[in-house]
Amino acid sequence: MMLIDPPSVFAPETEWREFLTEMEALTSELSRDAALVLSYVKMAKQQLAIPLDDQRFKCPECKQKSGVNIIYGYPTDEATQQAERNEVTLGGCMQEIGAPDRQCLSCGHQWQTQRKRTNTTSNR
Numbered sequence: 651m652m653l654i655d656p657p658s659v660f661a662p663e664t665e666w667r668e669f670l671t672e673m674e675a676l677t678s679e680l681s682r683d684a685a686l687v688l689s690y691v692k693m694a695k696q697q698l699a700i701p702l703d704d705q706r707f708k709c710p711e712c713k714q715k716s717g718v719n720i721i722y723g724y725p726t727d728e729a730t731q732q733a734e735r736n737e738v739t740l741g742g743c744m745q746e747i748g749a750p751d752r753q754c755l756s757c758g759h760q761w762q763t764q765r766k767r768t769n770t771t772s773n774r
């Protein structure tokens with residue numbers, strides 16, 4: 651990767667515009683590369699059946715990083731596959747109010763992360 655130095659502050663506008671164009675081109679190239687690398691990491695982890703770290707949460711009960719999201723509703727093909735890879739767990743068709751949204755795969759503990767806001771805004 652070639653990185654050019656910015657022009658001097660006294661450089662003419664054309665030089666700065668040229669510099670901007672090059673930097674913008676570089677930015678889109680970099681984000682494309684980063685996205686590609688990330689997808690390769692994901693691909694390799696799936697191939698090796700390594701759970702993706704960002705999909706595991708720390709269990710408040712046993713303190714292990716084995717918590718996964720509980721997916722409610724009729725499971726999509728993707729959700730079914732994720733469940734087979736232990737990336738999520740399926741919670742059934744109906745999510746009741748106050749139902750847990752995380753489950754620990756080590757100890758089976760279930761907990762709720764997102765507290766639904768209770769009528770604090772509708773009182774006005």
Ligand SMILES: [Zn+2]
Binds near residue numbers: 709714716
């Ligand atoms: Zn646990």
